[in-house]
Amino acid sequence: MGIISSLRAVRALPDLVAASTPYAPQHVQVESPWTAYPSHLNQVVWPDLVGLENVLPMTRLEAMTVPAVARARKIICGAIAGMPLHVLRGDDILAPQPAWLDRTDGEVSPYHRMLWTVDDLLFWGWSLWRVTRGADGSVLAAGRVPWDRWDFDTFGRVEIDGELVADSAVCLIPGVDEGILWNGKLAIRHAARLLAAADKAAATPAAHLELHQTNEAPMTAGDRADLIAAWVAARRGENGGVAMTPSSIEVRELGAASEHLLLEGRNAAAIDIARTMGVPASALDASLENASMTYSTTESRNAELVDYGLAPYMSAISARLGMDDMVPRGQRVAFDAENFVGVGARSVAPPDDGGPAPAQAAAPAAPATPRAGAATPQTQEAAQ
Template sequence: MGIFGLGFGKRAAKALATADQLAIGSPWAPESDLKPMVIAEAFGLNTDQLPLTRDAAIKIPAVSKARNLLVSTIAKFPLRAMDGDEVLDAKAQPSFLYRTDTNVTPYERMAWTVDDLIFHGYSLWRVVRGAGNSPKGGPILSAEWVPRDKWSIKPDANVGHRLYIEDEPIDDLSQVILFNSPFEGLLTIASKTLKGARDLDASWVGRARNPIPLIELHVTDDSELTTDEIREFVQAWADARRSENGAIGYTPAGLEINVHGEVHADLMVEGRNAVRTDIGSFLNIRASMLDGTMGIDSLTYSTKEGEKNAFYEFDLPFWTDPIEARLSMDDVVPRGQRVRFDKYDAYHQPLDTGVPTED
């Protein structure tokens, strides 16, 4: 049976196939831009039209801040199975929720699951099941996160599309749990913003090395320098500007220094703050949680505690709800049960696993 018939859906198959073609890889190792460049050259595309890799995006400070905030917040919440409105007894909890059979801890497993959802929009766990029919496919004995570069969906002449983990075809989807985030992934939808943020970072670093934007070494007498002499003098001046004593320079007779244009310092500050706000908007995180500023009406009063509460109430569910919903399906826990994050220690909600809802 093909990937469509097994329940991934056309959107998942199309998006994941595209991600695989663009070499969106695992967070475990640095990624190369070589493959996207080769694809761009083959199809006559501008590389600016292709999404950045995760390795490039995570180097943007605003992205790292947002990613680290979500990952560190969500991964620390224990998972709890519930039957109706009651949390199952500790002995009745599915063991895969709080332990693994590898040296990867449940915290790390959830951390990289959230990371995948942020950057790619999808994440995959591989599971081992025991004998039985409850839940559907048998009880899950263990579950492990599969790094993004270890799995892909590829076209297949016989079944349309097929899932592969380390080049091994997976036809029985009861062996995996696919998580879908509420959007297509930061690398896809925020490509333009990410590239702008990267350019802005490069700009302020360059400005720090050369605070004066443009320097012209102007000859005022009749002396004529050869091309090599000009290059040598310009390089010497550039090297001197980057030295520890770069605020002091010397020009011989017949030369004067002309400075063209200035860049106000607040331009970089405002630009970098705008990037934080934009990244927060993509990831459903308020700017104040990313150490950015936000526009507040003169009649509006906001406190740190109020912002924290709003983050837990409005921002975080955008990420936790899809994970809870997927782990509450009948192929993960028996019908009638559901899985919720235990947020009590962090937020002290009236109920440690949230408001009761119908499964």
């Protein structure tokens, strides 16, 4: 099931449940409207759609508590936001450049506009810009709409603050997949569980122990709880972790926290996070067991990061911004990665209509809607 089909299926579930149609599964659970994907204002857990039983929807806040996710997010979003955007005709950079490309009229800088645009695509798979146009339809200003302020209606149209907006007033940017909150929740939650296990092991100053009773004297549940509490308090006390037990209690060691769990397991989890988020494992300081010892420079590592980690997001953004409703036909938008990579001229952009504009297109084309290309639910679903 594609992203648009999933989007529409999830969006339709509340109506199905309310109408009690025979197609409504009995195990549907409607949750908080603020923890959603694909619709961030209406979350429904449907195991048949998700494909996994007992897996709750993941929030961005939960994902960002995992260090590997937080580091990968900083690398991906920070690196892309720091690269300049250029409008080109063929291989030539136009002069002057459109004002909206490196300017915002609000309180958010162009850097932060792009930073949070990539963040949207990374976590949720969609991002939205609101645009201001001139009398001829050309874009004068553009700013990102925060994720929790916009939504799709049941027809796939865009709403901002619950109000339907004109197609020409927005630029809907589709990502490369459904976002890591949707397809990366298993890897992220696995890493979170390992982190919690390591934290628990660090908080326990001794191996796993059993206080074994060696006689038949009766002990109530309260007696046992008091004994355990006193032992734990003494082991964590200021007296060097020394505790005392009565003659009827024998302390048995059941083993310490697994080194595999705390070291190898967390390293493997970081590698899975790197794979989920599309960055080299080395970028997250995770080591591959069979990794070669080939010498690499900062430039080559950055080039690898661009090619295999950043390029999908950069291409998705530049492809959408290069459509005819954002720049005139015959022009394209590309990221300039030269300073980031540091080796020669380098730009990242998908194939676009960068050739000469046809003679009849000398005047600016009428603004197209964001859904006129691959960025819309209707046309994307039809293509599927």
